[in-house]
Amino acid sequence: MSEKAEASTAERVWLSLGFLAAFAAGAYAESLGFFAFAKNNPGDIWYLFKEHCYLVGVSSGIAICIGVPTGIFLTRGYMRRYRDVILNLLGVLQTVPSLAVVAIAMTYVGIGKTPAIVALVVYGLLPIIRNSVAGLAGVDPVLLDAGRGMGMTPAQLLFRIEIPNALYIILTGIRTSTVINVGTAALSFLVGGGGLGDLIFTGIALVDPAYMLAGAVPTAGLAIFINWAFGQVEKLIVSPGLTYD
Amino acid sequence: MIELERVTKIFPGSEIPAVDSVSLTVPNGEICILIGSSGCGKTTLMRMMNRLEPITSGTIKIDGENILQKDVIDLRRHVGYAIQQIGLFPHMTVYENIATVPKLLGWDKKRIDERVDELLELVKMPAETFRGRYPRELSGGQAQRIGVLRSMATDPPLMLMDEPFGAIDPINRETLQDEFLKIQAKLKKTIVFVTHDIHEAIKMGDKVALLDAGRLIQYGTPEELLTYPKNQFVKDFVGADRSLKRLDLLKVKDAMLTDPVHCHADQSSEKVLEQMLSDGLNYLLVLDEEDRIKGYVNVDMLRGHKGVVGDVVHPMTITVGPDQNLKDALSKMLSFDLGIVVAVDDDEKVQGILNTRTMVSVVGETYDERGGHWGKITTGGKII
Ligand SMILES: Nc1ncnc2c1ncn2[C@@H]1O[C@H](COP(=O)(O)OP(=O)(O)O)[C@@H](O)[C@H]1O
Numbered sequence: 001m002s003e004k005a006e007a008s009t010a011e012r013v014w015l016s017l018g019f020l021a022a023f024a025a026g027a028y029a030e031s032l033g034f035f036a037f038a039k040n041n042p043g044d045i046w047y048l049f050k051e052h053c054y055l056v057g058v059s060s061g062i063a064i065c066i067g068v069p070t071g072i073f074l075t076r077g078y079m080r081r082y083r084d085v086i087l088n089l090l091g092v093l094q095t096v097p098s099l100a101v102v103a104i105a106m107t108y109v110g111i112g113k114t115p116a117i118v119a120l121v122v123y124g125l126l127p128i129i130r131n132s133v134a135g136l137a138g139v140d141p142v143l144l145d146a147g148r149g150m151g152m153t154p155a156q157l158l159f160r161i162e163i164p165n166a167l168y169i170i171l172t173g174i175r176t177s178t179v180i181n182v183g184t185a186a187l188s189f190l191v192g193g194g195g196l197g198d199l200i201f202t203g204i205a206l207v208d209p210a211y212m213l214a215g216a217v218p219t220a221g222l223a224i225f226i227n228w229a230f231g232q233v234e235k236l237i238v239s240p241g242l243t244y245d
Numbered sequence: 246m247i248e249l250e251r252v253t254k255i256f257p258g259s260e261i262p263a264v265d266s267v268s269l270t271v272p273n274g275e276i277c278i279l280i281g282s283s284g285c286g287k288t289t290l291m292r293m294m295n296r297l298e299p300i301t302s303g304t305i306k307i308d309g310e311n312i313l314q315k316d317v318i319d320l321r322r323h324v325g326y327a328i329q330q331i332g333l334f335p336h337m338t339v340y341e342n343i344a345t346v347p348k349l350l351g352w353d354k355k356r357i358d359e360r361v362d363e364l365l366e367l368v369k370m371p372a373e374t375f376r377g378r379y380p381r382e383l384s385g386g387q388a389q390r391i392g393v394l395r396s397m398a399t400d401p402p403l404m405l406m407d408e409p410f411g412a413i414d415p416i417n418r419e420t421l422q423d424e425f426l427k428i429q430a431k432l433k434k435t436i437v438f439v440t441h442d443i444h445e446a447i448k449m450g451d452k453v454a455l456l457d458a459g460r461l462i463q464y465g466t467p468e469e470l471l472t473y474p475k476n477q478f479v480k481d482f483v484g485a486d487r488s489l490k491r492l493d494l495l496k497v498k499d500a501m502l503t504d505p506v507h508c509h510a511d512q513s514s515e516k517v518l519e520q521m522l523s524d525g526l527n528y529l530l531v532l533d534e535e536d537r538i539k540g541y542v543n544v545d546m547l548r549g550h551k552g553v554v555g556d557v558v559h560p561m562t563i564t565v566g567p568d569q570n571l572k573d574a575l576s577k578m579l580s581f582d583l584g585i586v587v588a589v590d591d592d593e594k595v596q597g598i599l600n601t602r603t604m605v606s607v608v609g610e611t612y613d614e615r616g617g618h619w620g621k622i623t624t625g626g627k628i629i
């Protein structure tokens with residue numbers, strides 16, 4: 001009882017601090033002319049925002065479609081020997097800066113949205129693969145043994161036992177990857193892929209904070225929203241029988 | 246029927262076999278207990294029966310058919326298996342856990358619903374309360390019960406149970422064992438049952454297979470193991486208190502004195518007392534007109550009393566059923582300071598009586614002629 005009360009007090013404190021920070025940031029942004037800019041160019045911002053969402057949506061979608069099955073594949077018995085080698089290799093690749101990945105993608109597929117998406121997919125894959133492997137490999141072998149003993153086929157074991165139990169960790173990987181992608185997608189502008197990077201980089205070039213904020217604020221907002229949305233999805237599809245602290 | 250012929254298991258990378266040329270046959274409708282100390286190969290032997298472990302050599306046949314000839318998925322779906330670690334699926338409710346195999350076999354929802362409720366009823370876990378719970382919301386004992394239910398959900402004729410009561414406290418374990426035997430008496434399944442508890446083996450087994458280091462040392466009925474242990478190892482394993490363990494095997498009805506001497510509640514205290522004194526009885530059972538147990542009287546209670554025995558009778562709260570084993574009877578007797586316990590049927594009708602003397606003669610030890618408050622117990626029915 002008292003623990004709960006304490007928790008809600010802490011929540012209230014954080015909430016008020018948050019409001020204060022938002023207010024301060026708003027006041028500062030106002031002083032930089034951000035709101036005036038946003039009011040005068042709603043169409044442009046909205047267009048670039050949609051483009052940004054498109055880049056993130058498509059690239060993360062592809063990354064999930066490649067990453068999760070790769071994670072599943074790497075955790076099948078016959079792959080056990082190669083798993084760590086492959087993961088380490090991917091880890092090394094991840095240390096290549098995102099900007100370099102975008103540049104490399106451009107040298108191979110030219111300019112426009114395609115190189116941007118290719119770079120984002122490549123960059124977003126690792127957290128998804130790594131978490132899928134960790135989640136699936138972490139499923140208690142006793143559960144698989146029980147399932148096998150009751151006559152489940154390998155596919156039934158995967159879909160009825162392994163994935164539901166690993167879901168939370170897999171989703172965390174997808175969430176991390178997508179949120180990172182929102183930021184990385186700003187680099188798309190550099191290869192002609194569009195998105196909110198357009199405003200950010202132009203703002204930097206012109207040393208115009210209002211311009212830059214018009215790109216940065218929606219980008220940050222999108223990242224926060226996606227993070228929140230994944231939290232909701234998690235609550236919806238991860239079994240309440242599983243607990244994570 | 247399940248037949249094992251020189252079944253051997255050598256794990257890859259190991260020199261010594263985990264199971265070494267075991268041959269035994271479990272007839273249909275019998276419980277075969279695999280017992281032995283930890284690591285002797287019980288689990289491995291069991292897991293070869295549903296092909297969870299490949300057999301290194303030898304053959305296992307179920308109803309005459311070599312299990313290697315069967316489709317492995319189909320085999321496992323039709324053999325109930327309760328694993329040693331329970332292994333409930335944490336992301337599924339109790340209902341979903343129990344419904345696992347029925348769903349694999351394509352049962353319709355209504356049939357599954359009914360079956361789940363029926364099974365929960367069986368182990369006295371109210372369906373409304375437990376159906377929707379997750380495994381993390383169950384105690385160890387409850388989880389283990391659900392594990393057993395899950396393995397018997399489709400009513401498979403052959404069940405493999407690996408220490409199914411291992412996580413249950415001794416008191417509840419006794420209850421579950423009794424319940425299990427009652428169900429088994431009706432369903433007559435063929436059960437291979439692993440335990441390391443010799444009491445459980447003796448109580449539950451139609452046959453007991455004692456294993457040591459992968460080898461089958463002795464296979465026979467519990468009585469054979471207790472009475473004719475094949476060698477020193479068996480003797481040591483069944484324990485020095487072998488004769489006491491026979492108490493687990495024998496039923497009250499096998500040892501009780503039937504037709505114990507008694508009086509009726511409506512008889513005159515004076516007359517009954519007179520007869521007791523002349524027969525040298527200190528205590529006497531009191532029955533009602535339907536021969537149901539009312540209690541007992543002793544000579545002090547009757548002395549000087551004018552009226553009927555029913556007015557002074559002392560109630561008898563602890564009784565046993567004729568089908569309970571002597572160990573239960575002995576523990577009740579010890580908790581009841583008279584040194585006797587009365588056997589009654591479901592209608593409370595008196596079937597017989599046990600005293601310490603009968604117990605002692607059963608376990609084959611000498612007894613103290615003077616022991617026990619009751620002194621002499623005679624048979625012969627109603628006192629006068
Ligand atoms: N998967 C395995 N790989 C190698 N050795 C095993 C494996 N499973 C069991 N063993 C060994 O086989 C022997 C028997 O084990 P087990 O059947 O689990 O014994 P029990 O169930 O009687 O305690 C033990 O020595 C154990 O270490």
Ligand SMILES: [Mg+2]
Nearest residue numbers: 287288289329
């Ligand atoms: Mg074992």
